[in-house]
Amino acid sequence: MTDTHHHHEARLLLIEKVLLLKSLSLFEETPETVLAEVAEILEEEEFEAGQNIFKAGEMAHSMYIIFKGQVRIHKEEHNIATLKENDFFGELALLDTETRSASATAEKETFLLKIDQEPFYELMESRIEVAKGIIKTLCRRIREQNAKSFQQSKTQS
Numbered sequence: 001m002t003d004t005h006h007h008h009e010a011r012l013l014l015i016e017k018v019l020l021l022k023s024l025s026l027f028e029e030t031p032e033t034v035l036a037e038v039a040e041i042l043e044e045e046e047f048e049a050g051q052n053i054f055k056a057g058e059m060a061h062s063m064y065i066i067f068k069g070q071v072r073i074h075k076e077e078h079n080i081a082t083l084k085e086n087d088f089f090g091e092l093a094l095l096d097t098e099t100r101s102a103s104a105t106a107e108k109e110t111f112l113l114k115i116d117q118e119p120f121y122e123l124m125e126s127r128i129e130v131a132k133g134i135i136k137t138l139c140r141r142i143r144e145q146n147a148k149s150f151q152q153s154k155t156q157s
Contacts, residue, residue: 012113014036018032018036018039021065025140026133026134027130027133028133029133030129030130030132030133034127041123042065043114043115044067044113045111045114047110048106050107052103053104054103055100056099056100056102059097061097061118062115063088063091063093063094064089064104064112065087065088066086066088066089067085068109069084069110070084070107071083071087071105071106072105073089073103073104074102074103080102090104094117095134
């Protein structure tokens with residue numbers, strides 16, 4: 001795979017990465033010392049407006065955090081979500097190598113931080129707080145899904 005993403009000339013400082021991670025619900029209870037370790041495995045990637053980040057059906061190995069820009073999550077032309085700075089997406093890929101359920105496209109020039117599954121697994125093994133953060137987020141997502149489908153089943157009956 002050729003690297004078409006241009007990396008920022010001014011790399012983010014470790015402290016900037018730690019502050020960004022700290023602002024995510026995923027890591028809100030993770031101590032800064034551990035976040036510094038997470039920050040070290042982050043990769044920086046840039047995308048032009050209209051550029052695909054990933055497509056539905058591709059194998060998933062990474063989660064992304066939006067540092068700057070805007071990302072559209074969609075299935076073909078159907079929009080699922082528009083994500084902005086400090087949002088994250090693709091977090092399921094950190095736990096499970098499955099195919100992407102939707103596509104992600106940069107809507108404007110976007111600067112992302114990417115976490116890959118392999119180094120993240122290693123971090124989870126040594127840092128229980130990181131694993132706990134992910135589990136909490138997934139539980140929250142399942143609860144929200146359940147509430148949504150409960151609402152839908154009520155409106156249908």
